[in-house]
Amino acid sequence: MYNVKTSNIFKRWNKRCYIALKKQEQVKYDDYGNEINTYYEPKEYYFNIQPVNGYFDIVEYGEKVDKMYRAIIPYGKYNGVFHEGDIAYLEGKKPENETKKTYGIGGNFVISSVRPQNTVIAIYFERIQK
Numbered sequence: 001m002y003n004v005k006t007s008n009i010f011k012r013w014n015k016r017c018y019i020a021l022k023k024q025e026q027v028k029y030d031d032y033g034n035e036i037n038t039y040y041e042p043k044e045y046y047f048n049i050q051p052v053n054g055y056f057d058i059v060e061y062g063e064k065v066d067k068m069y070r071a072i073i074p075y076g077k078y079n080g081v082f083h084e085g086d087i088a089y090l091e092g093k094k095p096e097n098e099t100k101k102t103y104g105i106g107g108n109f110v111i112s113s114v115r116p117q118n119t120v121i122a123i124y125f126e127r128i129q130k
Contacts (some may be wrong), residue, residue, distance in 0.1 A: 014046040018089035020104040037100040039087055039104030042095040067127035072120050086111040088125050
């Protein structure tokens, strides 16, 4: 019989990712009125990140569902930390050779939704199309 209490499988669910938080107070605009976002230095996190594939997720996101991930994180520890528009580095990507002025430029996902629930927060990541 398999003993779950002594098993280490639940620790392997967490995957390394980096997230660069968007600077909310420093909004700049280019010559055409487009918002230029700036970011803080990316920090390393370990979250349970899974592809989005549930029925209601498919109904909500349609064709984009294969370009989406969802992370379930503890509410008490991360409430109010992440916001829509923050840049994430998923699928093994790392922030390399980024400076204070270029933080977030190498990210491959953006946080599209942050959904607080009773004891956890569901974060949805959408792939950045370049």
